[in-house]
Amino acid sequence: MPQKPISLGHGKGSIFKRCECADQTRCKHEWHIRYRIDSRPREEGSDKGWTRRQAESRLKEINKAKFAEAPVERTSSRSAPSFERFTSDYLQGRIDLGKNTQRNYRSILENHVYPELGRLPINRIARKPHVLGQFKHLIDKGFTYGRLKVTRDLLHMIFEEALLEKIIKENPVTRIPLPPEPFSEFYLPTAKEIHALAEAMPPHLRLGIYLGAGCGLRLGEILATNTSCLRAGNTYRINHQWTKHGEFGPLKHRLQGEYRDTPISDELVSRMKEHEEQYGLTPDGYYIRGMRREYLKLRVPQDSGHLRDVPISHAAWATTFSMARRIAQVPDEVNTKSLRHFFASTAVRNGIPLSDVADYMGHTDMQVTHKTYKHLLPESLTSMSRVVSKALFQ
Known part of the structure; x- marks a missing residue:
C-alpha cells in the first residue's frame, strides 16, 4: 500500500511517492507533490524524477507564489472583496458600455480569468505571479493579439477602479508586455x-x-x-x-x-x-x-x-x-x-x-x-x- 503523504504544514501541500515500498524515505523512487489552488487539488511531478529535497523546494516555490500579497493601503485581505465580486459590481456600474461590449467582457472573465483569479481577494493579486501568469496562460491557450489586448485593457480598467477606491496601492497590470502583433496578409479583391x-x-x-x-x-x-x-x-x-x-x-x-x-x-x-x-x-x-x-x-x-x-x-x-x-x-x-x-x-x-x-x-x-x-x-x-x-x- 502507498504510504501516507508527508505534509509541509496546514495549507502548504504535501510530498509523496506512488510506490508501495515499505520504507519510502530510503527507496529510490521519485517524489511527487500535492497542493491546492483556489480549493482545487493539484498534483505535480518531474519527468526526470524529483529527490525529496527537489520536491520540497518546488512546493515552497508554489507556496511563495500562492501567498504573495500585493501592497494594501487600507483594506485587509480578509475584508477586501474577491476579484470576481469586485469586477461584477464594477461592470454593473458601467452604464456607458454597450451590450455587446458587456457580453464580450463577461465572456473573457467567466471563461478565462475567473477560474484563476476569481476567488482571490483583489488586494492579494500581484503582478508576479498572478497577472503575468494569467497572460502566459492565455498565450498558451492561443489567444490572438487582439484578444490579449482587450483582456489587458479590461483588467487595467478594473484595477484602476480598485486603485481609485484605495483598495490597492498600485495597479498590477500597468506595463504588462504583450507579444509583438503579427502582420497578417490579406487578400485584396479586384x-x-x-x-x-x-x-x-x-x-x-x-x-x-x-x-x-x-x-x-x-x-x-x-x-x-x-x-x-x-x-x-x-x-x-x-x-x-x-x-x-x-x-x-x-x-x-x-x-x-x-x-x-x-x-x-x-x-x-x-x-x-x-x-x-x-x-x-x-x-x-x-x-x-x-x-x-x-x-x-x-x-x-x-x-x-x-x-x-x-x-x-x-x-x-x-x-x-x-x-x-x-x-x-x-x-x-x-x-x-x-x-x-x-x-x-x-x-x-x-x-x-x-x-x-x-x-x-x-x-x-x-x-x-x-x-x-x-x-x-x-x-x-x-x-x-x-x-x-x-x-x-x-
Missing part, C-alpha cells in the same frame, strides 16, 4: 471580383456588397443601413449597427449616439434608390432584409412582402455570402471584411491621407490603419529613396 460576387448574391442583398466596398462598412453597419444615413454632400453617416445577437447597438469602439461619416458616391446613392423602389424598406427605414421563413425556398423575393421587417441576421448573411463566393468563383480568402480592404486600399493608392482613411474606416487607433495600408502609399519607398540619394550622392 473590382471585377466584387461585381461578380454582387451578381451571385440574391438581388435583394446585392446592395450590401456595394455598401461594404463603396463606403468601407463593417457587416453590422451594412445591415443597419437606413434612410437616415444619407446626408447632404455625398456623406454617409453611420451611427449604429445590427449585432450578431439580433439587436441594434452602438458602433464598434464607440458609445451610444456616437457616429462617423464616410463618403458615398452618386452611383451608390442611385443604387440605394433603385433598391428601395424594387424591394421596399422596413417600417423603420432599413434596406438589407432577409427572406421570411415561409419564402426561403424562393431565394429571390417576388415582392417586398416576402421580406422580413428587420435586417437579415449575421449568420444568414454569412451563409449566403459563402454560396455567392462559390458561384462567382472568387478565392476563398474573400470575405465581407475584404470589401472594407478594397475601400481603404483604393483610397490610399489614390493619395487620400491615412488620417482621413482612419476616420472613414472607424479606426480609433491610427496605428491600425498605418500598419495595414502604409505599403500601398503611391511610390512612397521610391520617392524616399530618390530624395535620400539626391541629398547624399549629388
